Amino acid sequence: MAILIDGKAAAERLRAEIRAATSDLTPRLGRPPGLAAVLVGDNAASRVYVRNKVRACEECGILSRKIELPASASQQELEQLVDSLNEDNAVDGVLVQLPLPPHLNEQAILRRISPAKDVDGFHPLNAGKLLLGEDCFEPCTPAGVMVLMDRYGIEIKGRHAVVLGRSNIVGKPMAMMLLRRSATVTICHSATNNLPGVVRLGDIVVAAVGRARLVQGDWLKPGAAVIDVGINRLPDGALCGDVDFDSAKEIAGAITPVPGGVGPMTIAMLLSNTLKSARLRGGQ
Ligand code: NAD
Numbered sequence: 001m002a003i004l005i006d007g008k009a010a011a012e013r014l015r016a017e018i019r020a021a022t023s024d025l026t027p028r029l030g031r032p033p034g035l036a037a038v039l040v041g042d043n044a045a046s047r048v049y050v051r052n053k054v055r056a057c058e059e060c061g062i063l064s065r066k067i068e069l070p071a072s073a074s075q076q077e078l079e080q081l082v083d084s085l086n087e088d089n090a091v092d093g094v095l096v097q098l099p100l101p102p103h104l105n106e107q108a109i110l111r112r113i114s115p116a117k118d119v120d121g122f123h124p125l126n127a128g129k130l131l132l133g134e135d136c137f138e139p140c141t142p143a144g145v146m147v148l149m150d151r152y153g154i155e156i157k158g159r160h161a162v163v164l165g166r167s168n169i170v171g172k173p174m175a176m177m178l179l180r181r182s183a184t185v186t187i188c189h190s191a192t193n194n195l196p197g198v199v200r201l202g203d204i205v206v207a208a209v210g211r212a213r214l215v216q217g218d219w220l221k222p223g224a225a226v227i228d229v230g231i232n233r234l235p236d237g238a239l240c241g242d243v244d245f246d247s248a249k250e251i252a253g254a255i256t257p258v259p260g261g262v263g264p265m266t267i268a269m270l271l272s273n274t275l276k277s278a279r280l281r282g283g284q
Helices: 007-029 044-059 075-087 106-111 124-132 140-151 170-179 195-199 262-281
Strands: 032-038 065-069 093-096 159-166 184-188 204-207 225-228
Touching: 007 044, 007 140, 007 262, 032 075, 032 262, 044 065, 044 170, 044 262, 075 093, 075 106, 093 262, 124 170, 140 170, 140 225, 140 262, 159 170, 159 195, 170 184, 170 204, 184 195, 184 204
Parallel strands: 032 065, 032 093, 159 184, 159 204, 204 225
Antiparallel strands: none
16 A cells, blocks of 8 residues: 655645745845735636635745736736836745746747746746756745655656656656656656556656546556646545555555645746745855
């Protein structure tokens, strides 16, 4: 029976550490760290995500500003808003909640955010630095996975990590972070042949695919550490991951649940990146 990796508890501890660091930093900066979250349109899920991020900021002593634009906002309006946040000294982190309405050019907006305030880590400069192994803002979800594995003592160096998914937000940066820590990394995607056979090579399996319960227990190497990034909604409204938890927990050595695994770590890492930006910008 696998060890349950409790992301909720780990994220709570991380948030307490961030709160302590923020209250230490604020008097030295003469202001609290600041995060600006931009929400365009009325996507219900995006609204919940932004609300949760703003709430988490408040709890950790980070000043957050939520800026809403209508779904009809033009590219120019959004770019002007990003420019003004880039120039605002009280703002350390700028995030534009994705997805944007289809008439807006998402890549152009992400490139517009100052790399020094890119707390989501989606700017090409930060993505490039991650690839080169330089210090940078790392995308929050894979960064949270690394912290979670470290806190549970999961060894990475020299082990075979299989990453399912190659998105710019999760799969690719996840693979780079594991590589930087000297794992042997295999990246799987929608065109991978014999997926179960490849997953079975993994001492560490990270699933970030968006397919409910795709990874079955009998795909796993006994004792593997299984990190489930997927968030899928079942027809009955319940949430589940990309891993079939019930069969996987019998074979894995450690496993994250969904919900309560990777999800809570993502927001904690956003706060951590905002704190890092405030320190760097304030010369602390
Ligand atoms: P995405 O749709 O951008 O990418 C999915 C990837 O999975 C693609 O690279 C694709 O090649 C691969 N894929 C699709 N079907 C496959 C299959 N049958 N076999 C193997 N690979 C396949 O998704 P994303 O943004 O990377 O997110 C992945 C999942 O993680 C989603 O469920 C998303 O909701 C979740 N997510 C969770 C968090 C969190 O905080 N926990 C954050 C981001 C994303």
